[in-house]
Amino acid sequence: MKRSFLALALAFIFAGSVFSQSSWTFDKTHTKIGFSVDYMLITDVTGYFKKFDGSVTTAKEDFVDALVSFTVDASTVDTDEPKRDEHLKGEDFFYTQNFLILLLKVLQ
Numbered sequence: 786m787k788r789s790f791l792a793l794a795l796a797f798i799f800a801g802s803v804f805s806q807s808s809w810t811f812d813k814t815h816t817k818i819g820f821s822v823d824y825m826l827i828t829d830v831t832g833y834f835k836k837f838d839g840s841v842t843t844a845k846e847d848f849v850d851a852l853v854s855f856t857v858d859a860s861t862v863d864t865d866e867p868k869r870d871e872h873l874k875g876e877d878f879f880y881t882q883n884f885l886i887l888l889l890k891v892l893q
Contacts, residue, residue, distance in 0.1 A: 809842075
């Protein structure tokens with residue numbers, strides 16, 4: 786009787802974990818949000834954002850129902866060139882004076 790109860794309890798626990806929703810957040814210690822842009826077909830300009838958040842949520846193992854949420858603080862752009870960074874933060878690009886956070890949500 787005890788074995789049957791234990792087996793049934795384990796089956797419920799296992800079934801709950803199989804069908805439960807899984808969520809992950811970006812590990813900022815091991816993640817870098819960067820970009821590369823061709824400049825006049827001569828060179829690439831690279832940079833990254835210092836502040837960001839992101840998460841992935843799914844209920845299926847193959848991620849077909851995955852929801853990816855991602856935010857970037859555009860005012861933290863860094864291309865190792867202060868003048869270019871200020872230009873990127875200006876009205877021509879990110880306009881960080883009015884829009885501090887870029888938000889991207891990917892739905893399938």
